[in-house]
Each structure stands twice: as structure tokens, then as C-alpha cells.
Amino acid sequence: MKPMLIAEDLRLERSGREIFHIENLTIQQGEVLALVGPNGAGKSSLLLTLAMLETPSGGVVRFAGEAALNGNRLGMRRRMAVVFQEAMLLDTSVQRNITIALRIRGVASGEAAQRAQKWLDRFGIGHLARRPARQLSGGEAQRASLARAFALEPEVLFLDEPFAALDYPTRKALLNELGPMLKGMNMTALFVTHDYTEIPYLAQRVAVLYEGRIIKCGSVVEVFGEEILSRRIWVPWED
Ligand SMILES: Nc1ncnc2c1ncn2[C@@H]1O[C@H](COP(=O)(O)OP(=O)(O)OP(=O)(O)O)[C@@H](O)[C@H]1O
Ligand SMILES: [Mg+2]
Structure with missing residues (x-):
């Protein structure tokens, strides 16, 4: 250990x-x-x-x-990555919520888009990628928030x-x-x-x-x- x-x-x-x-x-x-x-x-x-x-x-x-x-x-x-009780999504598309977080951490844009889609798919909301994040239900928003955290590949x-x-x-x-x-x-x-x-x-x-x-x-x-x-x-x- x-x-x-x-x-x-x-x-x-x-x-x-x-x-x-x-x-x-x-x-x-x-x-x-x-x-x-x-x-x-x-x-x-x-x-x-x-x-x-x-x-x-x-x-x-x-x-x-x-x-x-x-x-x-x-x-x-x-x-590291943090997920809070509130999904804390920015007022943009679901996908951009993830790509922005990745870009801030220096991930190239092609790779960021790919990782965003991969993690949205894994959390079962790949079809919501282009939707405004603020329109998601509570459960969908928390899935998006988790997808964003995992996409960061935190330690x-x-x-x-x-x-x-x-x-x-x-x-x-x-x-x-x-x-x-x-x-x-x-x-x-x-x-x-x-x-x-x-x-x-x-x-x-x-x-x-x-x-x-x-x-x-x-x-x-x-x-x-x-x-x-x-x-x-x-x-x-x-x-
Ligand atoms: N910036 C601050 N200034 C003064 N007191 C604070 C500050 N931040 C937190 N506290 C106090 O610290 C204590 C612990 O707060 P904290 O939010 O960490 O508790 P918690 O265990 O997460 O509670 P909950 O289960 O309600 O989420 C509380 O009494 C809170 O009022
Ligand atoms: Mg608390």
C-alpha cells in the first residue's frame, strides 16, 4: 500500500x-x-x-x-478533482463544461473534445453533449459534473x-x-x-x-x- x-x-x-x-x-x-x-x-x-x-x-x-x-x-x-452537492456547471453546453476545464489544465483541444465525449458516454449522457448545461435535470447535471471530474483524470x-x-x-x-x-x-x-x-x-x-x-x-x-x-x-x- x-x-x-x-x-x-x-x-x-x-x-x-x-x-x-x-x-x-x-x-x-x-x-x-x-x-x-x-x-x-x-x-x-x-x-x-x-x-x-x-x-x-x-x-x-x-x-x-x-x-x-x-x-x-x-x-x-x-x-485533483472535486464534485460538490451542486453540480456547479457553467452556463454553456454540457460538452464545453468539460473541455473548458481540460483546456485550463493544458489539454489540447482535440484531445479535450475526445475525453469529454468519452466520459459523457460512460456516464450515460453522451446524447446531451450539446445541450445547455443549465437545462439538465438534477440527476443529469450531477452525471455531467462527475464526467467532468473523471475527464480530468485526477490522482x-x-x-x-x-x-x-x-x-x-x-x-x-x-x-x-x-x-x-x-x-x-x-x-x-x-x-x-x-x-x-x-x-x-x-x-x-x-x-x-x-x-x-x-x-x-x-x-x-x-x-x-x-x-x-x-x-x-x-x-x-x-x-
Ligand atoms: N469561513 C468560515 N468562517 C467561519 N466559520 C466557518 C467558515 N467555514 C466554515 N465554518 C464553520 O466551520 C464548521 C464546519 O463547517 P463545514 O461546512 O466544514 O461542516 P460540514 O461537516 O461539512 O457540515 P454539513 O454536514 O452541514 O455540510 C461550521 O461550524 C461552520 O460554520
Ligand atoms: Mg459540508
């Missing part, structure tokens, strides 16, 4: 308040770590800090063996409650597709969720954050017990 992302004595303070203090947290290469905890525990703040979108007040984040510093944070950020994928705004059938369909996709690509990911039933679909390990501290960390079964494995998302017309 090779550590991909390490937080060491990592702290974030805002307005004179400590938002989190993480003594040690490691995400191994190829593993999906779920991060759970109540509202306000600091999950999003920790995710943003690990994704180099927030600068910590103390401690260090190591990414692929290298400590993040002011001089290399932007470069590291560009090797770490961050998911901050990406399914929270979706209905159960849409959620279940996406989780069923995403699980094998992450595994097949050996993707390293941090998955923040409120809904524990989502965890076994994607994650191997879980960290529980409470008032800014990791109070528990272990395999999905160690943290939740065997029952979690049989609690699948229930869709009345499928069962």
Missing part, C-alpha cells in the same frame, strides 16, 4: 475558531475513504483543505509523497455529498455505476456523505469526524457493523 494523501497535525482556524484538528489521516492509493459526521463537524472544510482549496492554519498535507507548500499548491490542485477525487440532492432511484443508479468505475480505475477518493447506506457502494474505509476531530477510523464493517452491508438503498418499484 502506498499513501496518496496524508494529513499530519492539520488544523484550520476561521474567525478565531478551530474548525478541525486532524492528528493523522491517510488515504491509500486506490482506496475510497468515506468521511461522515454531523452537520458542522468540519467535513467540507477538511475536504477543501485536502483538495488544496483552503490553506491550513497549521500542519501539513502530503500529496503523493510531497508536502504541500504555497509554491506547489496550485500544481497539486490541478492533479485524487473528492466527492462532497454528490448525491444529497438526488432522489433515491437516481442515487442508487449512480452509486451502482460509480462503485465499479472507481474500483476498475483504482481511483483514490474521499467521499463525504450523510447517508450511511451509500457508504458500502463506494468506500472500503470510514473516518468519523465529530466537532473537528476524527473520533473513529476503520473498515466499513469495523465502524458500522455487519448490518451496514445489507442496508441498500430501497426503491419500491425495483424490489
Whole structure:
């Protein structure tokens, strides 16, 4: 096992308040770590800090063996991708939402167009490539957002409650597709969720954050017990 992302004595303070203090947290290469905890525990703040979108007040984040510093944070950020609860699509076509993100990262336009189509197809929305992104349904928009993240070929994928705004059938369909996709690509990911039933679909390990501290960390079964494995998302017309 090779550590991909390490937080060491990592702290974030805002307005004179400590938002989190993480003594040690490691995400191994190829593993999906779920991060759970109540509202306000600091999950999003920790995710943003690990994704180099927030600068910590103390401690260090190591990414692929290298400590993040002011001089290399932007470069590291560009090797990662984040999907939020809101799809955050630009007011242009679905395809351009992806190609713009790729062009910013220096991908040539032909290659960007090809990658965009490949990932839209993989997420089952290839036929929506030319549609204005703002016209998509919630589920389609989140598929587009995931396609954009995957098209970036990130070394770490961050998911901050990406399914929270979706209905159960849409959620279940996406989780069923995403699980094998992450595994097949050996993707390293941090998955923040409120809904524990989502965890076994994607994650191997879980960290529980409470008032800014990791109070528990272990395999999905160690943290939740065997029952979690049989609690699948229930869709009345499928069962
Ligand atoms: N810029 C900021 N200034 C002051 N306080 C902040 C700032 N950003 C976040 N906080 C506070 O930090 C705490 C953690 O917020 P965060 O959004 O990380 O929690 P969360 O676990 O993601 O919650 P939720 O489950 O509601 O998404 C909250 O109390 C929040 O009000
Ligand atoms: Mg949050």
C-alpha cells in the first residue's frame, strides 16, 4: 500500500475558531475513504483543505509523497478533482463544461473534445453533449459534473455529498455505476456523505469526524457493523 494523501497535525482556524484538528489521516492509493459526521463537524472544510482549496492554519498535507507548500499548491490542485452537492456547471453546453476545464489544465483541444465525449458516454449522457448545461435535470447535471471530474483524470477525487440532492432511484443508479468505475480505475477518493447506506457502494474505509476531530477510523464493517452491508438503498418499484 502506498499513501496518496496524508494529513499530519492539520488544523484550520476561521474567525478565531478551530474548525478541525486532524492528528493523522491517510488515504491509500486506490482506496475510497468515506468521511461522515454531523452537520458542522468540519467535513467540507477538511475536504477543501485536502483538495488544496483552503490553506491550513497549521500542519501539513502530503500529496503523493510531497508536502504541500504555497509554491506547489496550485500544481497539486490541478492533479485533483472535486464534485460538490451542486453540480456547479457553467452556463454553456454540457460538452464545453468539460473541455473548458481540460483546456485550463493544458489539454489540447482535440484531445479535450475526445475525453469529454468519452466520459459523457460512460456516464450515460453522451446524447446531451450539446445541450445547455443549465437545462439538465438534477440527476443529469450531477452525471455531467462527475464526467467532468473523471475527464480530468485526477490522482485524487473528492466527492462532497454528490448525491444529497438526488432522489433515491437516481442515487442508487449512480452509486451502482460509480462503485465499479472507481474500483476498475483504482481511483483514490474521499467521499463525504450523510447517508450511511451509500457508504458500502463506494468506500472500503470510514473516518468519523465529530466537532473537528476524527473520533473513529476503520473498515466499513469495523465502524458500522455487519448490518451496514445489507442496508441498500430501497426503491419500491425495483424490489
Ligand atoms: N469561513 C468560515 N468562517 C467561519 N466559520 C466557518 C467558515 N467555514 C466554515 N465554518 C464553520 O466551520 C464548521 C464546519 O463547517 P463545514 O461546512 O466544514 O461542516 P460540514 O461537516 O461539512 O457540515 P454539513 O454536514 O452541514 O455540510 C461550521 O461550524 C461552520 O460554520
Ligand atoms: Mg459540508
